[in-house]
Amino acid sequence: xxxxxxxxxxxxxxxxxxxxxxxxxxxxxxxxxxxxxxxxxxxxxxxxxxxxxxxxxxxxxxxxxxxxxxxxxxxxxxxxxxxxxxxxxxxxxxxxxxxxxxxxxxxxxxxxxxxxxxxxxxxxxxxxxxxxxxxxxxxxxxxxxxxxxxxxxxxxxxxxxxxxxxxxxxxxxxxxxxxxxxxxxxxxxxxxxxxxxxxxxxxxxxxxxxxxxxxxxxxxxxxxxxxxxxxxxxxxxxxxxxxxxxxxxxxxxxxxxxxxxxxxxxxxxxxxxxxxxxxxxxxxxxxx
Numbered sequence: 001x002x003x004x005x006x007x008x009x010x011x012x013x014x015x016x017x018x019x020x021x022x023x024x025x026x027x028x029x030x031x032x033x034x035x036x037x038x039x040x041x042x043x044x045x046x047x048x049x050x051x052x053x054x055x056x057x058x059x060x061x062x063x064x065x066x067x068x069x070x071x072x073x074x075x076x077x078x079x080x081x082x083x084x085x086x087x088x089x090x091x092x093x094x095x096x097x098x099x100x101x102x103x104x105x106x107x108x109x110x111x112x113x114x115x116x117x118x119x120x121x122x123x124x125x126x127x128x129x130x131x132x133x134x135x136x137x138x139x140x141x142x143x144x145x146x147x148x149x150x151x152x153x154x155x156x157x158x159x160x161x162x163x164x165x166x167x168x169x170x171x172x173x174x175x176x177x178x179x180x181x182x183x184x185x186x187x188x189x190x191x192x193x194x195x196x197x198x199x200x201x202x203x204x205x206x207x208x209x210x211x212x213x214x215x216x217x218x219x220x221x222x223x224x225x226x227x228x229x230x231x232x233x234x235x236x237x238x239x240x241x242x243x244x245x246x247x248x249x250x251x252x253x254x255x256x257x258x259x260x261x262x263x264x265x266x267x268x269x270x271x272x273x274x275x276x277x278x279x280x281x282x283x284x285x286x287x288x
Contacts, residue, residue, distance in 0.1 A: 045252050046252065046275075046276075046277060046278055046279035047250050047251070047252055047254055047255075047256060047277060047278050047279070048254075048255045048256070048278075048279055048281055049255075049256045049257075049258060049272060049278050049279065049280050049281065050086065050089045050091065050255075050256070050257045050258070050280075050281050050283060050286065051258050051265055051268050051269055051272060051280050051283070052086065052196075052200065052257065052258060052259050052260075052265065052283060053196075053199050053200050053205065053260060053261065053262030053263075053264070053265030053266065054126045054130065054196055054199065054259065054260075054261065054262060054265075055126075055195070055199065055261070055262065056125060056126060056261055057079075057124065057125045057126045057129055057130075075129075075192065076124075076129060078191060078192040078193065079126075079129040079130055079133070079192060080129070080133050081193070082130065082192065082193050082196065082287075083129075083130050083133035083134045083137065084133075084137060085286055085287055085288070086130075086134050086257065086286050086287070087133075087134045087137035087138045088286055089138075089255060089257060089281065089286050090138055090255055091134065091135070091138050091140055091255045091256060091257035092138075092140060092141075092142070092253070092254045092255050092256070093140065093142045093143070093144070093248065093250065093254050093255070093256045093257070094131050094134065094135050094140050094142070094143045094144075094256075094257045094258075094259070095143075095144050095145070095146050095245065095248070095256060095257070095258045095259070095260075096126075096127045096131050096143065096144075096145055096146075096147075096258075096259050096260070097127075097145070097146070097147045097259070097260040097261055097264065098127065098145030098147050099145055099147045099148065099149060100144065100145055100146065100147075100244060100247075102145050103144055103145055106127075106143055106144070106145055107142075107143055110132055110135065110143045113128070113132045113136065114135070114136055117133070117136055126259060127259070130259055131143070131257075131259045134257060134259075138257075140257075144248055145244075146241050146244035146245050146248075146258075147241060147244075147260075148237055148240040148241050148244060149237075150233060150236065150237035150240065151233075152230045152231075152233035152234050152237070153230045154212065154216065154230065154234075156216060156219055156226055156227050156230045157169050157170070157173065157216065157218070157219040157227060160219070160220075160221060160226055161221065162218075162219050162220065162221075162227075163220060163221055163222045164217075164218055164219055164220040164227070165218040165219075166218075166219075168218055169215065169218040169219055169227075172215055172218075173215070176207070176210075176211045176215075180203065180204075180207050182203065183198065183203075183204065183207075184198060193287065196287075197284070197287055199262045200262070200265070200283050200284070202269075204262070205262065205265060205266035205269055206266070208262055208263040208266045209263070209266045209267065209270075212234055212263050213231040213234045213235060214231060216228065216230050216231040217231055235267070238264055238267035238268070238271075239267075239271075241260075241264060241267075241268075242267070242268060242271045245258070245268075256278075
């Protein structure tokens, strides 16, 4: 009788052990499946992005612009010298500041440039002078636009009675650059490369977000938020541009070069720095 009891106890313990093993195996499988769905697990598996900001080389509707003769032979030489440096990033995809609806024409024009780098552009911009040349040197096949047009009233502070902080707002916008004494404001003293190096520093990118958006939060009626609401539109535009980046079919083998007006670069710097999908490389590693 005792032998029967011992045998039954052994069988019961074996069943419990098997059940625990099955449960553990099931849990491990589920966790593995979850891990597979979580995407990149370390930096090396993220999509590499070189996020590069510039002023607009050609005509721009922006409130502030930089004097630059896009037809000048020396300016073209300087632009191509910079392109040669940036091409060392070895991008596989290039993104520029044009709307996605223009992508077919953009790709066609880019293909024409690859076939004939000496082709003439009536009104060359940073896209033709920098992006196309970087793509040619890097043998990039794909180019896309990710811009999203959306207007906002950055002059709202001079158009309504400001009950929030008119003194500070008006003082700041009289000459915003005064609040950033490290900047070299005399562009005649800067080469194109020196200008673009300054433009891509964190301090300058911070300035661009402040002057284009954040400082508008000092404007509003007695109970309203008119300035903040206008600034929010600029944030919205840049988030929509970022969404256009996310529409592009990319994988971890891609290396993405983004060329935009620097205020957009500033917002993308912040978005990309928090992204679990992308890794933003150091721009200055490629401007040596």
